[in-house]
Amino acid sequence: MDQLRIEAKGISMFFEDKVIFEKLNWVGKEGDFWAIEGNNGAGKSTLLKILAGILKPGQGGVHLNEINIEHISISDRKNHLGYMPSKRMLSGWIDVETAVEVGARTEMLPKIDHLLHEFELSEKRNQLIQSLSDGEYVRMQLVRLILQDPDVVLLDEPAAMLDSTWRKKVYEYLSQWARRGKVVVICSHELELNKLYCNQILHL
DSSP: OOOOEEEEEEEEEEETTEEEEEEEEEEEETTOEEEEEOOTTSSHHHHHHHHHTSSOOSEEEEEETTEEGGGSOHHHHHHHEEEEOSSOOOOSSOBHHHHHHTTOOGGGGGGHHHHHHHTTOGGGTTSBGGGSOHHHHHHHHHHHHHHHOOSEEEEESTTTTSOHHHHHHHHHHHHHHHHTTOEEEEEOSOHHHHHHHOSEEEEO
């Protein structure tokens, strides 16, 4: 298999009369750990959603291994693109264990117990996700991504609701993920951690 590559080719995004970004070109390659930085309203989260295929750009396109992601079925995308939003998105009366199983690769299911323990969620496995603190919810979402095991990992402010210890742990985990051949892209205001752990930085 050729080296993993995700590329934004001349993408532009507009909201009403405002230009969010225009003719943006960007490439993420196997082993990259990218941080997208910029002021509020610069388009960081918008760009991440475009890379994930959640939003369609006004112009241009996103290609994964030279294939426009619009031509990849939604069912296949989850094998290639994993996205974690900055806000709580899951709803419904489901417990933590059920939530992390959804979307998991079959071969990853045996790792659930280990991951819940690693992310300090073992005692929460039977609790409803609505009962989790913000930090616990973020850690649960990270477990879900790990079990999905996508090629490209896209995370919006993954450390924002975590304490200092867990911020570093998450950055270390994502850095290891990149070294294992993934492309990791985060939006983050954690400038010092970005500088310490990320090997690529995009300023918007």
